[in-house]
Every structure is written in C-alpha cells, then in structure tokens.
Amino acid sequence: xxxxxxxxxxxxxxxxxxxxxxxxxxxxxxxxxxxxxxxxxxxxxxxxxxxxxxxxxxxxxxxxxxxxxxxxxxxxxxxxxxxxxxxxxxxxxxxxxxxxxxxxxxxxxxxxxxxxxxxxxxxxxxxxxxxxxxxxxxxxxxxxxxxxxxxxxxxxxxxxxxxxxxxxxxxxxxxxxxxxxxxxxxxxxxxxxxxxxxxxxxxxxxxxxxxxxxxxxxxxxxxxxxxxxxxxxxxxxxxxxxxxxxxxxxxxxxxxxxxxxxxxxxxxxxxxxxxxxxxxxxxxxxxxxxxxxxxxxxxxxxxxxxxxxxxxxxxxxxxxxxxxx
Amino acid sequence: xxxxxxxxxxxxxxxxxxxxxxxxxxxxxxxxxxxxxxxxxxxxxxxxxxxxxxxxxxxxxxxxxxxxxxxxxxxxxxxxxxxxxxxxxxxxxxxxxxxxxxxxxxxxxxxxxxxxxxxxxxxxxxxxxxxxxxxxxxxxxxxxxxxxxxxxxxxxxxxxxxxxxxxxxxxxxxxxxxxxxxxxxxxxxxxxxxxxxxxxxxxxxxxxxxxxxxxxxxxxxxxxxxxxxxxxxxxxxxxxxxxxxxxxxxxxxxxxxxxxxxxxxxxxxxxxxxxxxxxxxxxxxxxxxxxxxxxxxxxxxxxxxxxxxxxxxxxxxxxxxxxxx
Amino acid sequence: xxxxxxxxxxxxxxxxxxxxxxxxxxxxxxxxxxxxxxxxxxxxxxxxxxxxxxxxxxxxxxxxxxxxxxxxxxxxxxxxxxxxxxxxxxxxxxxxxxxxxxxxxxxxxxxxxxxxxxxxxxxxxxxxxxxxxxxxxxxxxxxxxxxxxxxxxxxxxxxxxxxxxxxxxxxxxxxxxxxxxxxxxxxxxxxxxxxxxxxxxxxxxxxxxxxxxxxxxxxxxxxxxxxxxxxxxxxxxxxxxxxxxxxxxxxxxxxxxxxxxxxxxxxxxxxxxxxxxxxxxxxxxxxxxxxxxxxxxxxxxxxxxxxxxxxxxxxxxxxxxxxxx
Numbered sequence: 023x024x025x026x027x028x029x030x031x032x033x034x035x036x037x038x039x040x041x042x043x044x045x046x047x048x049x050x051x052x053x054x055x056x057x058x059x060x061x062x063x064x065x066x067x068x069x070x071x072x073x074x075x076x077x078x079x080x081x082x083x084x085x086x087x088x089x090x091x092x093x094x095x096x097x098x099x100x101x102x103x104x105x106x107x108x109x110x111x112x113x114x115x116x117x118x119x120x121x122x123x124x125x126x127x128x129x130x131x132x133x134x135x136x137x138x139x140x141x142x143x144x145x146x147x148x149x150x151x152x153x154x155x156x157x158x159x160x161x162x163x164x165x166x167x168x169x170x171x172x173x174x175x176x177x178x179x180x181x182x183x184x185x186x187x188x189x190x191x192x193x194x195x196x197x198x199x200x201x202x203x204x205x206x207x208x209x210x211x212x213x214x215x216x217x218x219x220x221x222x223x224x225x226x227x228x229x230x231x232x233x234x235x236x237x238x239x240x241x242x243x244x245x246x247x248x249x250x251x252x253x254x255x256x257x258x259x260x261x262x263x264x265x266x267x268x269x270x271x272x273x274x275x276x277x278x279x280x281x282x283x284x285x286x287x288x289x290x291x292x293x294x295x296x297x298x299x300x301x302x303x304x305x306x307x308x309x310x311x312x313x314x315x316x317x318x319x320x321x322x323x324x325x326x327x328x329x330x331x332x333x334x335x336x337x338x339x340x341x342x343x344x345x346x347x
Numbered sequence: 348x349x350x351x352x353x354x355x356x357x358x359x360x361x362x363x364x365x366x367x368x369x370x371x372x373x374x375x376x377x378x379x380x381x382x383x384x385x386x387x388x389x390x391x392x393x394x395x396x397x398x399x400x401x402x403x404x405x406x407x408x409x410x411x412x413x414x415x416x417x418x419x420x421x422x423x424x425x426x427x428x429x430x431x432x433x434x435x436x437x438x439x440x441x442x443x444x445x446x447x448x449x450x451x452x453x454x455x456x457x458x459x460x461x462x463x464x465x466x467x468x469x470x471x472x473x474x475x476x477x478x479x480x481x482x483x484x485x486x487x488x489x490x491x492x493x494x495x496x497x498x499x500x501x502x503x504x505x506x507x508x509x510x511x512x513x514x515x516x517x518x519x520x521x522x523x524x525x526x527x528x529x530x531x532x533x534x535x536x537x538x539x540x541x542x543x544x545x546x547x548x549x550x551x552x553x554x555x556x557x558x559x560x561x562x563x564x565x566x567x568x569x570x571x572x573x574x575x576x577x578x579x580x581x582x583x584x585x586x587x588x589x590x591x592x593x594x595x596x597x598x599x600x601x602x603x604x605x606x607x608x609x610x611x612x613x614x615x616x617x618x619x620x621x622x623x624x625x626x627x628x629x630x631x632x633x634x635x636x637x638x639x640x641x642x643x644x645x646x647x648x649x650x651x652x653x654x655x656x657x658x659x660x661x662x663x664x665x666x667x668x669x670x671x672x
Numbered sequence: 673x674x675x676x677x678x679x680x681x682x683x684x685x686x687x688x689x690x691x692x693x694x695x696x697x698x699x700x701x702x703x704x705x706x707x708x709x710x711x712x713x714x715x716x717x718x719x720x721x722x723x724x725x726x727x728x729x730x731x732x733x734x735x736x737x738x739x740x741x742x743x744x745x746x747x748x749x750x751x752x753x754x755x756x757x758x759x760x761x762x763x764x765x766x767x768x769x770x771x772x773x774x775x776x777x778x779x780x781x782x783x784x785x786x787x788x789x790x791x792x793x794x795x796x797x798x799x800x801x802x803x804x805x806x807x808x809x810x811x812x813x814x815x816x817x818x819x820x821x822x823x824x825x826x827x828x829x830x831x832x833x834x835x836x837x838x839x840x841x842x843x844x845x846x847x848x849x850x851x852x853x854x855x856x857x858x859x860x861x862x863x864x865x866x867x868x869x870x871x872x873x874x875x876x877x878x879x880x881x882x883x884x885x886x887x888x889x890x891x892x893x894x895x896x897x898x899x900x901x902x903x904x905x906x907x908x909x910x911x912x913x914x915x916x917x918x919x920x921x922x923x924x925x926x927x928x929x930x931x932x933x934x935x936x937x938x939x940x941x942x943x944x945x946x947x948x949x950x951x952x953x954x955x956x957x958x959x960x961x962x963x964x965x966x967x968x969x970x971x972x973x974x975x976x977x978x979x980x981x982x983x984x985x986x987x988x989x990x991x992x993x994x995x996x997x
Contacts, residue, residue, distance in 0.1 A: 131799070131835050132818070134799065149459065151457040153821075170480055170498050173821070185454075187457070188457050189498075204533075206516070206893075208855045208856050208893060208914075211854060214911070219909075223909060223911060242570045243570055245915060259548055263539040264536075265568075265570060265590065265592050267915050267932045282594060282612070287949075287968065300592075300628055301626070303933075305949075321969035335985060477786065494781070494782035495805055495823050510779075514823075514839060529858075529861060530841050531839075562871075562872045562873070567861055584869075586864070588864040589861075589864070590895060590917050604868060607919060607935050624937075625953055626935050626971075
C-alpha cells in the first residue's frame with residue numbers, strides 16, 4: 023500500500039531529474055520518463071528506486087525499477103536492465119528526488135482546507151463535539167464519534183464505529199473500523215527525518231501514511247508519525263496506552279498490548295501478540311518476533327526471536343536478567 | 348469514597364445477572380436483589396463482590412457482601428453467609444457484571460452535554476478563557492481560573508481558587524481547593540484495562556474517579572486515568588511535573604514531589620513525602636512507604652519500606668547502587 | 673539577555689525589602705534604592721543578587737551588585753563594596769525578593785489579553801488557522817504559519833518564516849527566524865520550582881524566558897519551561913523530536929539532534945553538535961561538551977567532556993558499556 027494522498031508531480035525526464043539535482047549525467051541518460059519513486063521491492067518499470075546497504079542486496083537483485091540511485095560499490099548487485107545512478111550520499115539524493123515528485127510531503131503546516139464540520143454534510147452519520155474541523159478529502163464511516171476541538175486534516179479515511187478523542191489531530195492516515203483514538207493525540211505528522219547540516223538541516227520528505235487496523239485503540243497524548251518511503255502501521259486489535267511515541271516506518275503487528283510511555287525509534291517491525299511494559303524503548307531497524315514479551319523500562323537494541331521474554335537495558339533474556347540482579 | 352457520578356442501573360435479581368452472563372446457576376440462586384458491585388472490603392449486604400487471589404483471603408474472610416464471584420479453590424476463605432458464584436475467570440465475569448450496573452463507564456466518547464461556559468451562570472465566580480466547554484453536573488468553587496479551550500466534561504467537582512490550564516480535559520474527577528492543573532492535561536479518562544482477546548479485546552469498565560487533594564499541582568501534558576473499581580488519588584500538596592502518566596487505581600500520598608516524565612503502571616500506593624526523580628517508572632500493585640526517595644530513571648518493581656532511598660533498574664538501595672557502579 | 677516581558681515593580685528601598693520579608697536589618701540598611709534582582713555575574717550597581725554555594729565563589733568575588741543575599745560562611749568571598757544580607761535559606765529569601773519585583777512571574781493562569789487573530793492586524797503577513805488566539809505584546813515576522821487552536825499568549829516574539837503547530841501554546845518566549853514548533857507543544861510555562869513545605873509548597877518565581885534559535889524544530893507534544901533567574905535556551909539549527917521535556921534553565925547548543933521522549937531535569941548546559949538517543953535523561957546542573965553522543969535510554973548524571981560517546985544508566989563511556997554487557 024502506498025500513500026494515496028500526496029500529489030505526484032511526475033513524470034519527469036531522467037535528464038531533468040539529474041540536472042535539477044546538480045548530478046553529473048556521465049551515462050548520458052536522456053528522455054526516459056520516470057513516473058514515481060519507490061522502494062526496491064515495490065518499484066516497477068519506469069520508476070526510480072534507491073539501494074544504500076549490502077543488507078538489501080538480495081532484494082536489490084530482483085528490483086524491477088528502471089533506475090536506481092546507489093553507490094558505486096553496490097552497483098554489481100543490481101540487475102543488468104536497471105540503470106545505475108552513482109552518488110556519494112544515496113539517501114540525500116533520494117530525498118531530493120522524492121521532494122521533486124512530492125513537494126507537499128515536506129511541509130507540515132496546518133491544513134488551510136479545513137471547515138467546521140457543521141458546514142459539511144457528515145451530520146447524519148456521525149456525532150461530533152464543538153469546534154470540530156475537517157479538511158478536504160476526508161472520509162468518515164457510519165456511527166463515528168468525534169470529540170471537541172478535534173482536527174481531521176485533509177487526506178484521512180476513518181472507518182465505521184470509530185471514536186476520535188477531543189483535541190486530537192489526524193492527517194495522512196487510514197483508520198479501519200472500530201478504532202478508538204483517545205484525547206490529545208497527534209497522528210500522521212511527518213517523522214523526525216533530516217540530513218544534518220551545520221547551517222540548516224535538510225528535511226527528508228515523508229510520503230508514507232499511518233495505517234491503523236480495526237478494533238485498535240491509541241491512548242491519550244500519543245504521537246504516531248507517518249512513514250518516509252513506506253508506511254507506519256498499527257495492526258488489528260492492538261492497544262496502545264497513554265503517551266506513546268511511534269516514530270516513522272514502524273510496523274506493529276496484531277493483538278499487541280503496549281503500556282504507557284513506550285517509545286519506538288523508527289523502522290522496526292513487531293510481530294503479533296507482542297506485550298510491552300511501560301516506558302520501554304525499541305531502537306530503530308529491529309525485528310521483534312511474534313508472542314514476544316518485553317519488560318517495562320527495557321531498552322531493546324537487538325532483534326528478538328519469536329516467543330521470547332526479555333527485560334533490561336540493554337534487554338536480555340528475562341531469566342538471565344533476573345539471575346544477574 | 349465511591350464514584351458518585353455514574354448512574355447505577357441496578358438493582359438486579361441475582362438470577363437475571365447470572366442469566367445475562369451465560370453463567371450456570373447451579374446453586375439455583377433466585378430472587379435476591381443486588382444493589383451494587385463493590386470491592387471485598389467496601390461491599391455491604393445485598394451487594395456483589397469478587398475475590399481472585401489468596402493474597403486477599405484475610406479481607407475476604409470478613410466481607411459483608413451477599414454474593415461473591417470467585418474460584419472454587421478460594422471459596423473456603425469466604426464467610427458462610429456469603430454466597431459463592433464459582434467461575435473460571437473472576438475478573439472477566441466481574442467486568443461483565445460491573446458493565447451491567449454501570450454501562451456508561453465503558454465508553455469514553457466525548458461529552459455531548461457540554462455548553463460554552465458563557466451560556467452558563469458561573470460568570471460571577473470564575474475567570475475563563477475563550478472556547479471553554481462545561482458539561483452537566485459540574486461544580487466550580489469561587490475564584491477559579493479556567494484556560495482557553497479547556498473542556499470540563501460532566502461529573503466534575505472543582506474547589507475554590509483552582510487554576511485549570513488551557514487545552515486541558517477533565518472528566519469524572521473531584522478536585523479540592525487551591526489546585527493547579529497546567530496546560531494540555533487529560534484527567535479522568537478510563538484506564539488501560541481490558542481482557543485480551545484475539546479478535547477483539549474486551550474492555551474493563553472504569554467506575555472509579557480521580558481525586559486530587561488541596562494545594563496540589565499537575566504539570567503540563569500529564570495524564571491521570573480514573574480507577575477501575577477503586578479511585579485514583581493524588582494527595583494534598585503533592586506536585587507533579589510535566590508529562591507524567593498516572594494509570595488507574597494509583598494512590599499517591601501527601602507532600603510528594605514527582606519530576607518530569609515519571610510513569611505509574613497502576614494500582615500502586617505511595618506514602619507521604621515521597622520524592623521521585625525524572626523518568627522513573629513505578630510498576631503495578633506496589634506499596635511505596637513514607638519519606639521514600641527514588642532516583643531519576645529508576646525502575647521500581649518491588650515494595651519500598653519507609654524512609655528508603657533507592658535508585659537503579661531494577662531499583663535497589665541507593666548506597667548499593669552507587670557502590671556497584 | 674534578560675526577560676524583557678515581566679513588569680518590574682521596583683525600585684524598592686532596601687529597608688522596605690527587608691521589612692516586607694520579616695528579615696532583621698542588623699546592619700541598619702536604609703534608603704538605598706534597589707532597581708532589580710539579578711544573578712551574580714549579570715548584576716549591576718543598585719541591584720540585588722544572591723550567592724548560595726562555594727562553587728560560585730570566583731564569580732561572586734567579581735560581582736558588581738550593591739547587595740547580596742548569602743550565608744554568613746560565604747560572606748568572605750564577596751567584594752568589600754557589596755553589602756551582605758545574611759540569611760539561613762538563600763534561595764527561599766531570594767525567591768521572595770524576586771516575587772516582590774516581579775509578582776506576575778509566579779502565577780501562570782491563562783492570558784486574559786488574548787483576542788482572536790482575525791480581530792488583529794497580522795492578516796497581511798501570516799497564514800493562520802481557525803480559533804487562533806494572540807495576546808498583548810506579540811510580534812510576528814513575515815511569512816509565518818500559525819495552526820488551528822494555537823494560543824500565543826502575551827509577551828512572545830516570533831521571527832519570519834516560522835510555523836507554529838495546531839493546539840500549541842506559547843508564552844514568555846523569543847523565537848528566531850525559520851523555526852518550526854509542531855503540534856500540541858507548551859512553550860514558556862513556569863518551571864517546576866518551589867520550596868517544599870508540609871502544608872503548602874512555596875512557588876519559585878520564574879522571570880526567565882525561553883529562547884529558540886533560528887532554523888530549529890520542536891517536535892509534537894514537547895514542553896519547554898522558561899527559566900527561573902536565567903533563560904532556557906535552544907540553540908540554532910537544533911532539532912527536537914516528539915514528547916521531549918526541557919525543564920527550566922537548560923541551555924542547549926547549536927546543531928543538536930535530540931530524539932523522542934528525552935528529558936532534561938534543569939539547569940544543564942549542552943554544547944554544539946550533541947546527539948541524544950530516544951528516552952535518555954539528563955540530570956540537573958550538568959555540563960555536556962561539544963560533539964557528544966549520548967545513547968538512547970541513557971541516564972546522564974555526570975558532566976561529559978567534548979567529543980565523548982556515552983551510554984548506560986548511569987551513562988559511561990560507550991566502549992566500556994558495550995564491553996560490560
């Protein structure tokens with residue numbers, strides 16, 4: 023699933039893309055029209071992708087992308103028919119290309135399209151509080167309840183029987199049926215991604231969305247950032263307590279239980295039936311298996327296999343943790 | 348003190364209660380009218396209680412409840428005149444019974460009874476900002492100050508000389524005199540309690556309230572959940588810093604000082620004069636004594652006796668912690 | 673830089689200051705007019721300062737203040753021409769004196785001066801959402817964007833090209849150009865400072881401000897408290913992620929990157945180019961050097977020299993931490 027919301031300003035000629043980025047066109051690429059940016063596995067013909075770590079060489083070897091931004095040392099892993107664009111900093115250049123296709127994904131200023139819900143025609147289907155604001159291109163299912171001062175900016179889809187709390191802000195998000203988002207949340211904001219630069223950091227575009235599966239609940243004061251190139255996903259029947267932070271690109275499975283003040287650094291994957299105690303932290307780019315239990319306050323910095331119980335900072339097998347203490 | 352707010356839909360005949368829960372009525376209980384649900388120590392004649400752990404056998408042996416939901420192995424601890432209802436999952440069945448008496452305690456959708464405060468007759472007593480919303484059955488003392496966009500939903504009592512911050516949401520709460528609730532808090536929301544179920548979790552009703560003693564202060568962005576069967580209590584002259592999470596059923600004593608981002612997992616009791624450093628976490632169902640000092644970042648997973656200083660994860664005696672490091 | 677915002681109710685005669693605090697005037701100080709309160713290094717002639725720890729004796733020896741509140745044992749470090757006022761509790765008495773000069777710095781009730789921005793004349797310069805409230809003495813640069821329900825209370829200066837998120841509250845703050853404050857923040861509230869007292873804690877006045885340098889970003893749901901006697905400072909091009917708490921008097925340098933849920937206890941100084949992982953905590957009154965890297969979840973309780981990498985609780989050299997685990 024891709025973000026259906028941001029306007030794609032492409033296609034662009036590959037020659038123009040390289041020129042606008044001040045990249046040398048040593049292979050003399052010319053008129054190929056590029057329709058979209060995409061990750062290695064999702065990219066199709068006439069799309070441009072990127073490849074920046076040997077870790078992904080197996081996926082890279084099967085990419086269908088016509089162009090790939092990569093480093094010279096990685097070129098050999100890509101298929102012959104994939105045209106290489108060699109650069110020094112893959113993510114930086116890819117960020118610029120993404121911004122060219124999706125310029126509206128960088129700026130998260132408030133949505134000027136919102137109207138008071140009482141001026142719109144949702145009235146028969148939902149119950150709503152005072153001062154509720156709704157943007158363009160918002161779809162709401164039947165029997166929804168939307169709290170006071172809630173702001174649902176443009177590009178949001180909410181299923182049936184959902185409850186949105188007061189003072190909650192949602193944008194660039196798809197929510198399935200029977201989901202409760204409690205008070206004071208911010209869902210769908212761009213993630214904390216940028217290229218540090220001593221004068222002025224360069225922001226990474228976030229073209230992903232937040233997706234929340236049916237029957238789930240998000241506690242008060244939680245923040246869930248949308249993805250950069252992929253999506254941030256909360257599975258079905260997964261319950262998050264208050265003051266939780268889910269950074270960009272995390273994928274959380276079904277039937278998970280996550281206690282208060284837990285934080286996810288970004289781009290990690292959680293299996294199903296994972297239970298996490300309060301204030302635990304999950305580092306970035308990890309794979310947490312199914313049926314894993316993580317003790318409160320743990321700092322997880324390594325992958326965790328299925329059916330494990332861990333605790334500690336850094337987290338280790340629970341029995342080992344208790345024995346050491 | 349019990350929640351004076353939720354409407355009790357009882358009394359119900361015991362026979363009907365069992366039938367509506369699909370429980371077998373093997374003892375052939377019939378026409379006894381049950382007035383209320385209650386915990387073991389508070390329950391009176393013609394009320395129903397529950398007993399699910401040997402830990403509470405001494406309290407159980409003195410309960411005045413007419414009926415008790417329990418497990419077969421625990422029945423022997425209950426008084427003769429207390430009629431037993433044997434079930435496999437005590438909390439699950441008790442949750443259903445509680446929901447029958449207090450159906451409005453499960454759903455925390457926004458309060459439809461609120462009106463803009465300028466339409467109500469508090470004007471002579473208090474100062475208020477823009478867009479302040481007040482629900483039914485709200486009592487406000489003299490000389491209160493209520494910030495912009497604050498939402499005080501139905502069933503709230505606030506004493507005199509209190510200050511409620513902007514963007515703060517309060518429901519099901521009693522606040523004594525001279526209390527400051529700073530900006531962006533959510534007070535009185537249902538706690539994070541439910542029975543995990545692979546298709547759709549079953550929510551636990553929260554019939555408790557939040558009680559905040561006089562002269563106390565709650566920092567910006569904090570969340571205090573109301574209790575499930577008992578109340579969540581903040582004592583007198585107790586100061587909480589910003590971004591603190593107090594889960595359901597915690598009882599915090601008087602004159603406590605709790606620094607930023609501390610989290611309480613639920614159902615723990617703190618004595619008086621307790622000082623807790625920033626980001627510490629207090630696990631559930633613990634007893635923390637009087638005059639205890641807990642270092643910043645600590646993870647407390649055991650009871651702490653009076654007058655102790657602890658630090659670490661898991662927390663230990665401070666001298667031991669410093670020696671080991 | 674001092675807080676330009678709070679009204680100074682001075683000058684006061686030194687005799688009257690001592691009388692109003694019930695302090696004995698054993699040196700028989702009389703008619704000297706005191707213009708202001710100030711810290712040891714900033715205080716000028718005809719101002720009053722305080723000195724409460726030997727640590728600051730070198731600064732104390734050069735103070736230009738005419739009066740200094742201090743303890744008897746510290747008097748010898750002060751210059752001859754600085755008149756001493758000996759007390760038992762320096763901070764407590766100084767707090768009372770500060771309150772006399774700046775009575776409006778104690779109370780953080782909502783700002784009654786705010787008006788809906790549509791009634792003011794910012795319209796040509798900025799874009800704004802629904803229900804935006806602006807207080808007296810607010811300056812906004814060109815090309816700013818102010819989100820829905822944002823509250824900019826009196827005494828705020830915002831530069832050009834800034835974006836203020838929806839539901840964000842700002843007071844007593846100066847913000848330079850090109851700064852983004854995301855949704856749901858509370859910036860400029862008084863810090864968590866008071867003198868514990870068993871009946872009713874005594875609040876410490878906060879006459880400092882929050883200062884945010886150009887090109888910086890503050891993530892959703894963050895809280896930044898203003899300083900007590902000095903200011904709370906966020907440097908240039910420094911990016912804070914979501915749910916961060918910066919307590920009073922912290923000074924954070926330029927080009928820092930601070931991940932989600934990090935907390936600063938107060939009065940610490942960070943150099944430039946500091947990177948801090950998620951959920952780390954920085955204790956109070958520390959000096960963190962330039963180019964320091966602090967691992968996620970760390971608890972920092974000691975000064976850190978330039979160019980160090982640390983991790984752990986309490987944090988230690990990263991190599992040592994990894995070796996021990």
